Amino acid sequence: MSKIREHITLVEGDLDTPIEGDLEPYVIFTQLATGRPYIYAGWVDAIDAAMAIQFGREHYGQDQKCVGLWAIPKPAITAGGAEMTARGRYEVFLRAESGEPHRSAGCVEAESSREALDTARRDISGAAEARSIWVALSERIVATGPDDVIWRLTDQTYRMARGYASEVRAKWEEVRARKDIEEYEKDDLKEMF
Amino acid sequence: MTSIRQDLKEPFADLLLSVADDKFILGHRNSDWTGLAPMLEEDIAFSSLAQDEIAHAKALYELIGGLLGRSADELAFGRALEGYRCATIVELPDEFDWATAICRQLLCNRFDALRLARLARSTHKPLADLASRLAAEQRIHVEHADSWIVRLGAGTEDSRRRMQRALDALAPEAPMLFEPVDGQERLESAGLYPLAATDMFQEWSESIAAVTGKAGLRLTIQPPAAQTNGGRHGRHSKHLAELLDEMCEVYRLEPNAAW
Incomplete structure (x- = not known):
């Protein structure tokens, strides 16, 4: 951080209308390889769907290789509580085991979210045994395109904890190779890695 | 083609330094926003984009370093002030005014996108490959910049006024991004930095x-x-x-230290 941050005199104060007034929650799903399911990653607060995708990409698309993102407005996803009476195609997400994230498992056509859940339990493989089912109207899903870059093409392993750990490990190994190792190996090193 | 004609080496290195230095200094300026951006989600996104710029600069410094026989660290930190080739617009402090930070992103990123598209067609294959990835x-x-410009420009009267003020302040500075390096015409005719259509x-x-x-902002450029x-x-x-002093x-304490 630069010293410039030590004395910040703002040119202007806060906006008249706080930015938070416009924010809506969006649930983000990531796809790790083409053709694979979209997996629940978390959610972001965003001003609109385009920004939800941008935030989702930076928050959830940089932990591992990721080729696709979905952003769905949170109120558009239901697990059976409030019923949505919209007719159309619903995307079905299943949580197979407790602790597992929800994964996209296919689509059903239905008159309402309740019917979509019933149809999913009957027609989607694994749904009957799933711990939890979510459905969302497909038209509410905002998705990245096939040419969009999410996972960076330039080497950015240093951004990740494991990238940093592997650099530190390489340096430790250099130290060990230089033979001043015994004490380190017994105590610190084993604990740390 | 991977070898560079002797008489083109210096302009070529200058050109690539101008690209790398713009990214390096802008990335450094933007990284100062970490923890200060207007909302949490944006804080993470803007920090991530700043890291991208520095990663891009690193990749370019490595390429230039290969041509000049110098290390990326040496190029990034070991040059005198007059050895840098960045444009003034990336050097200016944004005073932690979000409108200024975002307007600068609009002006610089769209320039960079066009420049990278030209470099991606360079006859120097390693550069063309790298530039396509960066592009x-x-x-x-x-x-990202477009979203914010439109959102804030077309937001409230207050946000529009701030965006207009920032744009008016930066617009006169931005065209210097186009200042050519010495010998740029020779690089263009040799196909190293091909002219766009x-x-x-x-x-x-x-x-x-x-x-x-689209954002309802006036622009004079x-x-x-x-x-x-x-x-x-x-x-x-x-x-x-x-x-740079900071x-x-x-680095200057011990330029040859191994990290």
Whole structure:
């Protein structure tokens, strides 16, 4: 951080209308390889769907290789509580085991979210045994395109904890190779890695 | 082609340094926003984009280092002020004014996208390959700036006024991004920095105007003067001198230290 941050005199104060007034929650799903399911990653607060995708990409698309993102407005996803009476195609997400994230498992056509859940339990493989089912109207899903870059093409392993750990490990190994190792190996090193 | 004609080496290195230095200094400026951006989600996104710029600069410094027989660290931290080739617009402190930070992103990122598209067609294969990768990532930055410009420009009267003020302050500085390095024409005719089909300044200013128009902002932008002697020739603002003094402080203590 630069010293410039030590004395910040703002040119202007806060906006008249706080930015938070416009924010809506969006649930983000990531796809790790083409053709694979979209997996629940978390959610972001965003001003609109385009920004939800941008935030989702930076928050959830940089932990591992990721080729696709979905952003769905949170109120558009239901697990059976409030019923949505919209007719159309619903995307079905299943949580197979407790602790597992929800994964996209296919689509059903239905008159309402309740019917979509019933149809999913009957027609989607694994749904009957799933711990939890979510459905969302497909038209509410905002998705990245096939040419969009999410996972960076330039080497950015240093951004990740494991990238940093592997650099530190390489340096430790250099130290060990230089033979001043015994004490380190017994105590610190084993604990740390 | 991977070898560079002897007489083109210096202009080629200068050109690539101008690309790398723009990214390096802008990335450094933007990284100062970490923890301070207007909302949490944006804080993470903006920090991530700043890291991208520095990663891009690193990749370019490695390429230039290979040509000049110098290390990336040495190029990034070991040059004197007049050895840097960045444009003044990336050097300016944004005073932690979000409108300024975002307007600068619009002007610089759209320029960078066009420049990378030209470099991606370079006859120097390693550069063309690298530039295509960087160009694909650059699109993320362009989209990000566009979203904010439109959102804040077309937001409230208050947000529009702030955006207009920031744009008016930066617009006169931006055309110096186009200042050519010495020998640029020779690089163009040799295909190392191929000319785009259309006028690059016009393409850039029209693409900026399309976004500011959508945002309801006024834009007045003039082409750069025919003769310029600015950042691409090593003439910099005092802000860059201050930035480098601080950024290079540790490196200068022991330039040959192994990290």
